[in-house]
Amino acid sequence: MAEKVAKLELPGNDSIELPVKQGTAGFDVIDISKLGSKGYFTFDPGFLATASCESAITYIDGEQGILLHRGYPIGQLAVESNYLDLCYLLLYGELPSKAQYEKFAATVRNHTMVHQQVEFFFRGFRRDAHPMAMLCGVTGALASFYQDSLDVADPKHREIAAYRLVSKMPTLAAMCYKYSVGQPFQYPRNDLSYSGNFLSMMFGVPCEPYQVNPIIERAMDRIFILHADHEQNASTSTVRLAGSSGANPFACIAAGIASLWGPAHGGANEACLKMLEEIGSVDRIPEFIERAKDKNDPFRLMGFGHRVYKNFDPRAKVMRETCHEVLTELKVDDPLLDVAMELERIALEDEYFISKKLYPNVDFYSGIIMKAIGIPTSMFTVIFALARTVGWIAHWKEMLDQPGHKISRPRQLYTGEAERDFIKLSDR
Known part of the structure; x- marks a missing residue:
């Protein structure tokens, strides 16, 4: 099966292809790890649309009311385990x-x-x-x-x-x-x-x-x-x-x-x-x-x-x-x-x-x-x-x-002052 790819159009008519990863359940995930090399980052307050890791421990489907631990439904675990x-x-x-x-x-x-x-x-x-x-x-x-x-x-x-x-x-x-x-x-x-x-x-x-x-x-x-x-x-x-x-x-x-x-x-x-x-x-x-x-x-x-x-x-x-x-x-x-x-x-x-x-x-x-x-x-x-x-x-x-795990380092959208000259205390 060919790898799924998402195409992102960037300003200036440039574009970049982003691999789409598939887990064993849940949404497909667009891999944006290479986006930074093009000078862009995504903005996602609270990381609500960002997968921060790959994990095989727990799966949640909030729409269907599903909670699995290593594939086992929580209801079975709570009653039988x-x-x-x-x-x-x-x-x-x-x-x-x-x-x-x-x-x-x-x-x-x-x-x-x-x-x-x-x-x-x-x-x-x-x-x-x-x-x-x-x-x-x-x-x-x-x-x-x-x-x-x-x-x-x-x-x-x-x-x-x-x-x-x-x-x-x-x-x-x-x-x-x-x-x-x-x-x-x-x-x-x-x-x-x-x-x-x-x-x-x-x-x-x-x-x-x-x-x-x-x-x-x-x-x-x-x-x-x-x-x-x-x-x-x-x-x-x-x-x-x-x-x-x-x-x-x-x-x-x-x-x-x-x-x-x-x-x-x-x-x-x-x-x-x-x-x-x-x-x-x-x-x-x-x-x-x-x-x-x-x-x-x-x-x-x-x-x-x-x-x-x-x-x-x-x-x-x-x-x-x-x-x-x-x-x-x-x-x-x-x-x-x-x-x-x-x-x-x-x-x-x-x-x-x-x-x-x-x-x-x-x-x-x-x-x-x-x-x-x-x-x-x-x-x-x-x-x-x-x-x-x-x-x-x-x-x-x-x-x-x-x-190959790395230290986590989220990025930011900076909205502070641009560079400006320092004013000595005596001149303020």
Whole structure:
């Protein structure tokens, strides 16, 4: 098959032929990498029409509501798999055999502890510090403890760093929570699953044994699975950008955490809970529904619709089922959860929401689940970062594994002053 080519007409009647690349799914991509030699660059604020890399990890079709990890639909993974199974898939490209899985899971379990000196970093934080601020700081600081895995040119070092980050992130996340509530840190337990261990470190106390509720454990695992990777979003692109310079993996993941902290990215489920608090009670819902429909009102319903998914969020169906399982199990008496369930009912039946495809998304349901479990809203984005770490690492490894990768260097359209003579301070 002949290679497809796009022809670009340039000023002065010049033209240039640009190769058109085809992936295994999705849009064709015009290769503009040689355009600079002709003295031109493309202008694409936010890189919304620019493919920054080649990747074989995750595929999204927002129009059809498709999310695939290494070719496997997210719905199947969330129901049939578990988080560590997905971690292996993202990192290595194929599902593990039973023996490979057992070895992988055992290695992760055996690296969940962090260096004891990390505890002293937390003592330097104020008790009311945001957990994301602490997580960002201590993650970057890991580079000072694990200096035997900082040579990013060494594939073995990259693999060791991947294991360490996937293993230790739940421990660090739980430490952020424990410090903020003034409780002692809980050591990891190797007899528990990845999600069960996280719940134990979050809610366990030294004075009595912690019993993991299997329904809550499965819900937590699904939250991790559904947030593990989402293609070239802001935080993943940040990790790749930092990694392109040869920065160590702990610094790169800290950069991803900082990017995720932005309310337009990782703070959606936290914003959803704040919206429910603003509504306050079921009887006020009609008032806020009318405000949401009013184009002149700044109020917006958070947790409905999605920037990427124009039809439905494929993660939301599984999360909805899990949400109702958790609420049934815990029998939580919380007015905000009543508000959430009534909002969900309206969104699935109201013609306005249906016509605009404003269905409840994964952030809506995950926020409700975490609130029901007892996780404070300040920890929501921390848990998002915990889950997303494996996706960040998978993209970081993929980039460094590709031959000829370069340091990222976006261009700009300069609109400042042209060259002008400097005026000495005495003459101004």
